[in-house]
Amino acid sequence: MGLSPRRHATGAAALAASLGLLLSGCSGEEGGSGGDLSAPGPEVLENLDAPVEVEFWHSMDATNGQVLDGLIEDFNAQNEGRIEVTGSFQGDYDTALANHRAAIQQGETAELVMVFDLGTQFMIDTGQTVPAQEFLDADGYDTSSIEGALLNYFTVDGQLRSFPFNNSTPLMYVNRDAFEEAGLDPDAPPATLAEIREAAERLTVRDDDGNVVRYGFGASVYGWFIEQFMARAGVPYCDGANGRSARATEVLFDDPKVVETVEWWKDMIEDGLAVQIGRNTADGQAAFTSGRAAMTLESTGSLGGFIEQSDFEVGAGYFPLVEEGDPGGSIIGGASLWINGEGHTEQEVRASWEFVQFLLTPESQSVWHAGTGYLAVNTEGYEGEEARARAEEFPQFAVAADQLADSRIDENTAGCMMGVMSEARAAAEEGWETALTSDTPAAEAMSAAADGLDTSIEEYNASVE
Amino acid sequence: MTAPAPPSPAPPRARSERFGETALAWGFLAPSLAVFALFLVYPLGRTVYLSLHGNDIIGRPDRFVGLGHFAEMASPEFGQVLLTTLLFTAGTVVPGVAGALAVVLLLEGVIRGQRLLRGAFALPFAFSVASASVVFTVFYSPGNGVLNGILYRLGLDQVPWLTSQEMALWSVCITTVWMNLGYGVLVLAAGIGSIPREVNEAARIDGATGVRLARHVTVPLLGPQLFFLVVISTINALQSFGQIHILTRGGPVGSTTTLVYSIFEDAFAYSTSDFGRASAQALVLLLVVLVCTAVQFGVIERKVHYA
Numbered sequence: 001m002g003l004s005p006r007r008h009a010t011g012a013a014a015l016a017a018s019l020g021l022l023l024s025g026c027s028g029e030e031g032g033s034g035g036d037l038s039a040p041g042p043e044v045l046e047n048l049d050a051p052v053e054v055e056f057w058h059s060m061d062a063t064n065g066q067v068l069d070g071l072i073e074d075f076n077a078q079n080e081g082r083i084e085v086t087g088s089f090q091g092d093y094d095t096a097l098a099n100h101r102a103a104i105q106q107g108e109t110a111e112l113v114m115v116f117d118l119g120t121q122f123m124i125d126t127g128q129t130v131p132a133q134e135f136l137d138a139d140g141y142d143t144s145s146i147e148g149a150l151l152n153y154f155t156v157d158g159q160l161r162s163f164p165f166n167n168s169t170p171l172m173y174v175n176r177d178a179f180e181e182a183g184l185d186p187d188a189p190p191a192t193l194a195e196i197r198e199a200a201e202r203l204t205v206r207d208d209d210g211n212v213v214r215y216g217f218g219a220s221v222y223g224w225f226i227e228q229f230m231a232r233a234g235v236p237y238c239d240g241a242n243g244r245s246a247r248a249t250e251v252l253f254d255d256p257k258v259v260e261t262v263e264w265w266k267d268m269i270e271d272g273l274a275v276q277i278g279r280n281t282a283d284g285q286a287a288f289t290s291g292r293a294a295m296t297l298e299s300t301g302s303l304g305g306f307i308e309q310s311d312f313e314v315g316a317g318y319f320p321l322v323e324e325g326d327p328g329g330s331i332i333g334g335a336s337l338w339i340n341g342e343g344h345t346e347q348e349v350r351a352s353w354e355f356v357q358f359l360l361t362p363e364s365q366s367v368w369h370a371g372t373g374y375l376a377v378n379t380e381g382y383e384g385e386e387a388r389a390r391a392e393e394f395p396q397f398a399v400a401a402d403q404l405a406d407s408r409i410d411e412n413t414a415g416c417m418m419g420v421m422s423e424a425r426a427a428a429e430e431g432w433e434t435a436l437t438s439d440t441p442a443a444e445a446m447s448a449a450a451d452g453l454d455t456s457i458e459e460y461n462a463s464v465e
Numbered sequence: 466m467t468a469p470a471p472p473s474p475a476p477p478r479a480r481s482e483r484f485g486e487t488a489l490a491w492g493f494l495a496p497s498l499a500v501f502a503l504f505l506v507y508p509l510g511r512t513v514y515l516s517l518h519g520n521d522i523i524g525r526p527d528r529f530v531g532l533g534h535f536a537e538m539a540s541p542e543f544g545q546v547l548l549t550t551l552l553f554t555a556g557t558v559v560p561g562v563a564g565a566l567a568v569v570l571l572l573e574g575v576i577r578g579q580r581l582l583r584g585a586f587a588l589p590f591a592f593s594v595a596s597a598s599v600v601f602t603v604f605y606s607p608g609n610g611v612l613n614g615i616l617y618r619l620g621l622d623q624v625p626w627l628t629s630q631e632m633a634l635w636s637v638c639i640t641t642v643w644m645n646l647g648y649g650v651l652v653l654a655a656g657i658g659s660i661p662r663e664v665n666e667a668a669r670i671d672g673a674t675g676v677r678l679a680r681h682v683t684v685p686l687l688g689p690q691l692f693f694l695v696v697i698s699t700i701n702a703l704q705s706f707g708q709i710h711i712l713t714r715g716g717p718v719g720s721t722t723t724l725v726y727s728i729f730e731d732a733f734a735y736s737t738s739d740f741g742r743a744s745a746q747a748l749v750l751l752l753v754v755l756v757c758t759a760v761q762f763g764v765i766e767r768k769v770h771y772a
Contacts, residue, residue: 097736101523119736125522211617218608277607278628279716287608419522422735433717437630456737463521 037127039134039353040346051084052351055110059096059335060166060372061089067371075358083351085112093119093335094422104128109340112352114165116335118421120154121243123338124161125419125464130341133159135353145380146360149404152414153332156244163356166374167334168300169400170228172196172320176313178203178214178294189295189317192324193264196295200273203294217268218275218293220284221433223425224333225297226253226261231331231413233257233322238424243417247461250454251416253428254447257322262435262442269436276436279429299333300400304373307394316396318403329413330403334374375400419460420453427453515744524738534745542719543727549634550723550753554702556638557645562694564642565649566687569657570679583654590647594707601640602627602712630720633713637721640708645701649694656690657683688769696761703754724750 060068072087090096093116103109115123150164179186182202190196200216207213230237235255240246268274275293277284288296289309306314321328339352366384369376376382391397407413431449435442516534518526568586572579604611605626613623626636668682706725715722732743
């Protein structure tokens with residue numbers, strides 16, 4: 001043996017030390033030079049000696065990344081000698097935000113960053129970015145064609161804080177073939193939990209031994225769905241009118257509507273009508289595309305993949321209501337674009353805004369929507385050539401836009417603004433999963449999860465006040 | 466290569482020579498000392514510093530909290546994390562080492578194709594944690610997993626591999642044992658190959674075959690390799706992250722959240738940036754690894770026979 005055990009025992013110390021290194025690497029010294037957080041006019045880009053470089057940190061890879069790269073290329077070609085945008089993939093949303101935090105500490109933020117919805121309050125609290133509203137006001141930019149539900153989410157204290165870009169909304173997907181086979185109308189998918197159960201009873205297929213071959217329903221335990229169920233029921237997710245009128249101090253996902261949903265979910269599994277999926281969304285998607293579950297809940301962004309991967313006809317309907325008579329709002333998900341002001345020149349800030357304007361044009365949005373399945377942030381994008389071709393091929397795409405257009409715009413559909421929103425979503429999933437995997441009643445599990453967040457919320461609020 | 470000569474041939478030759486040698490030694494040691502200080506001493510010191518502080522929202526230490534983070538660990542939740550860590554370690558080390566030993570001993574009885582089989586059993590070693598875990602997500606997938614498909618065809622009950630609090634940890638253990646098996650087979654196969662032929666022949670002449678030969682001759686002679694495997698697997702188990710992250714993300718309901726995963730969650734997941742709490746837990750992990758290793762050296766190594 002070439003390796004002696006003793007040498008390797010020092011691995012213990014090395015491990016802790018490397019963890020320390022990892023952690024300390026992310027906690028350098030205070031950074032960020034002064035810079036005023038206002039929107040410069042177009043004149044700052046006149047008489048440039050060299051093109052202004054804009055680094056754009058995003059979380060788009062695979063197909064979505066390619067579409068984004070295409071848009072960046074087009075923009076650079078149109079702005080040759082003036083602005084040069086470089087896209088930089090930073091990992092998934094959580095990782096990208098962690099990278100951004102490290103960059104703030106080092107005073108080296110990218111000019112433009114993509115941050116997911118849950119990070120919105122955090123981004124406001126770091127005070128690094130120029131509020132989107134400043135650009136709109138300075139340029140007199142018209143937002144009337146931008147999707148209202150998106151502006152609603154990213155507007156805080158009457159100010160649009162960031163630019164919606166890659167956004168989606170969850171839908172209910174159905175296996176049309178299974179529906180027809182069971183004598184159900186695939187064009188009128190169930191709209192409430194009770195209706196889903198009814199349909200599931202007919203869609204579930206058992207073999208001679210009573211084993212379930214096909215489940216009526218199956219979706220992952222994904223905290224975003226709780227947010228959506230609450231928006232559709234017209235109840236706030238956190239206090240302070242969803243954190244919009246005052247800083248949120250507690251989460252309200254132990255609401256009776258949510259408890260009812262979780263109980264329903266558990267009964268569906270226990271009665272063999274729904275397959276139990278964990279938190280891994282890929283498992284929920286696989287259960288649907290393999291034909292194992294005839295109905296599922298997923299983002300609009302999954303439609304393209306669903307159609308491609310399943311050997312049955314995929315149908316889409318509105319995300320279900322908890323109960324008939326619920327107001328039926330709709331919340332959005334996804335990310336928005338933030339222009340960093342702190343530590344950046346006027347030229348860089350303006351150049352970033354020019355690029356964002358390019359992304360928000362109907363032409364870009366048509367390409368973006370057709371290529372990725374994300375919503376067209378600029379609703380005129382749906383009229384674009386690419387978007388129309390796609391709508392013709394897959395009429396299901398219209399459902400998402402309709403669902404949003406049908407949504408009421410109020411604080412309950414705006415979503416909760418809270419610094420620890422990401423933790424809140426994880427806690428909601430934990431409460432939900434506790435109810436599904438133990439004897440703990442749903443009400444108890446959800447309220448324990450909600451209470452468990454109090455300390456985090458308190459600590460966060462204390463550290464930003 | 467040429468070493469720099471002492472600058473001047475001063476009269477007290479012996480002394481200056483010794484000084485020169487010492488300086489030379491330090492000179493050669495300096496690079497590794499610098500690396501050691503930079504990548505081990507400094508981070509360790511920094512971890513201690515961070516563990517005593519609270520963080521602002523972007524993770525900068527901004528207030529001294531003393532031992533507050535350590536005091537918080539006296540909670541049932543953290544107890545659960547430690548228990549999970551312990552179960553995971555036991556659940557991967559014991560079957561991992563025993564499994565590798567069984568494979569190697571059984572392969573001893575195979576004359577033809579032994580090398581090929583050894584190679585086959587060692588193959589999991591070539592998989593990265595990420596790719597092995599992704600493959601196992603397909604096996605375990607709750608909707609249409611491969612394993613449940615096989616069970617169904619055999620007429621057996623479905624297993625909630627990753628979706629039940631009771632089962633998930635063992636599913637992660639199975640994946641880990643499978644991944645570690647290859648390395649264990651490699652190490653033990655090398656060990657068995659180094660046992661002198663005469664020893665086996667002598668034992669055979671004395672009438673020891675099969676189980677007796679294995680139990681009284683082969684296994685004791687594999688002592689150093691087995692001990693090495695136990696120590697390494699324990700440290701690996703305590704450090705495991707990839708398979709947990711990919712298979713369960715610590716769930717359901719924290720049932721697979723080990724100490725390392727808990728550190729990750731506090732420091733990097735959910736946009737929390739709680740480097741203080743994470744650092745405090747990292748120090749606890751250091752302690753756990755040190756204690757485990759010390760105990761293994763103190764207890765098990767005494768029984769190891771080094772040839």
